[in-house]
Amino acid sequence: MKEISVQELKEKIDNKEDFQLIDVRETFEYEVSNLDGENIPLGGILIEADKVAKDKPVIIQCRSGKRSAAAVMQLEQQYGFENLYNLKGGILAWQEAFDPNMPVY
Helix, strand or coil: CCEECHHHHHHHHHCCCCCEEEECCCHHHHHHCCCCCEECCHHHCCCCHHHCCCCCCEEEECCCCHHHHHHHHHHHHHHCCCCEEEECCHHHHHHHHHCCCCCCC
């Protein structure tokens, strides 16, 4: 599984690179804090796989990196995606590195 660090993600954002960010946390978690990604909870990721881009890098994130890793594995195994990256450490790592005031739970 390919992974990306929060530092690499921030570089992509700062450089205005073309990629898709998907947050697989539940909607109530997403509403507490998010990185402006598209919210597709893990339970629905296979049902909504048509919303996942195939023509550019897709970074999948959650709170700590576990659910996003599960989403990457499911999408790769079920649909053959090859452009997915798991965000190492999830939103907790982002908060620690860049935004100590970001509310997380």
